[in-house]
Amino acid sequence: MGRKAMAERQLLRALRGGPATRSIALTARRLRHLPRSLGNMKALEELSLRDNSLRRLPQEIGALSRLKVLNLGNNDFEEVPEQVKFLVSLQKLHLFGNKITRISPLIFDGLQNLVLLNLNNNQLSHIPPEIHRLENLECVSLDNNKLKNIPKELCCLQKLRELRLSHNSILALPEEIKYLTKLQILILSRNKIEELPDGLCKLKKLKVLDVAGNNIPVFPTAMEDLELEELYCEDNPLLEKNPVRAIQDEDILTLKELTARFIYCQLGNKNIYLQRALKKNQQAQHMLSHKRKCAQCGCCFLGMWLECVQFRMKTSRNLDLLPVRVLLCSYKCFNRRDHGLFGIAVP
Known part of the structure; x- marks a missing residue:
């Protein structure tokens, strides 16, 4: 029996668990397609499809109204599949390690319960300003992409606690970053930032700041106001006495x-x-x-x-x-x- 046929049989076996099944993990099965019958798993809350060869999702996946966690990491998606916007209960979406170059603004019409968005290790050069619609986001991770800037609308995410943007090509941060009043972790290492905005010093809850490997010569005036527990700033051209x-x-x-x-x-x-x-x-x-x-x-x-x-x-x-x-x-x-x-x- 070929590996493809074996993977499909394993998928069907998992689906036979019945509509009451709450969790399915089909990792590293070399899957390229998903059956439409997946949409019948009405009670499904967690679905892991990481480490496969998926490029698209069936429309029927939008019927999974109770799904809370969807892991599509390490597949072959070139854009965030629009079907995910119908997953009204989704809280965690993992899309790391794909080939994603764009995010359709239509994605942000849904996903109102999303708490975590992981898009690490993709090829994104732009984040749509409509991201501000995801009002419940607490963690956004965009490490290892091709971003040159951050939309100021991202700073409207009032519940954001963790923002990871390492290994991009970001040149500057918007002054509006001061509105992320609940931010505790900010990772900006290995970018091209030359100056940190004064607004950064108004983040009273910030505990971890990583700006290592940028082009920063001097820090903002009110830097002392931050009660940081961890600060990483090595490999910057810091001014010397x-x-x-x-x-x-x-x-x-x-x-x-x-x-x-x-x-x-x-x-x-x-x-x-x-x-x-x-x-x-x-x-x-x-x-x-x-x-x-x-x-x-x-x-x-x-x-x-x-x-x-x-x-x-x-x-x-x-x-x-x-x-x-x-x-x-x-x-x-x-x-x-x-x-x-x-x-x-x-x-």
Whole structure:
């Protein structure tokens, strides 16, 4: 008996378990097709078809209204099969190790109970923004794909706790990542990220951050606010300590900057007349809302600053001091002694 015939016989034997069967595992059986009778297994809750040669699913699989776990890993799918959108009870979908290059936005019309989506080791270069419809997602894993960016709509997944995006070609993260307030694990290793957004530092529940093997020279200013338990940042071109005094001692500020700094100072002194005047000028209010604060003297400024780094202690097994981005209002503040700040030298 040939292997194909044997696999088909094993499949039929599993189906003979009757409509009350709750779990079927048909792994590594060299299956290329599934019988339509699979749709008759109304009580089925778990179906594992990993390590076969499947390219498509029968339409009848959509009748499995109680199915909670579907494992299609290590098959030959070139796109996420649209039939899965009819699986209204599905909680875990595994599609790792296929040849998937696209996801139809129609997939996200269903799957409202999906908690885990595993698309590791595929050839995806784009994630449809419609992914935000999967409101109950807690874990998304997209390691080893061809992604260059992350849609900002993914940051609308309010229940997301784990996001894995290692070994892609991601250049930057959206500032909207700050809205993933329940995120605990963020894996971004082996990408092409050059800068982490400030919004990342607002993820108060983040415990594990892996940005190893990127192009990051310095971390965001509020990095210390994160209560990380694990931080991986090796193989990045992190800035190093090399004390150099600035040649320039004085700043030439624009009239706009001088005015803004004067107003910030007066507001700090509770100038009631200036406060009243600003309430009548919304344009000035909007402009002044973009203020920054000097890490050295504490004074506020608007649009002219020196970008520096400060080496601070972080929780990490592989690195004790991290370069964190800070801003100074003037060369005068930079040239003060013993402040622990370093300018960014251009080679």
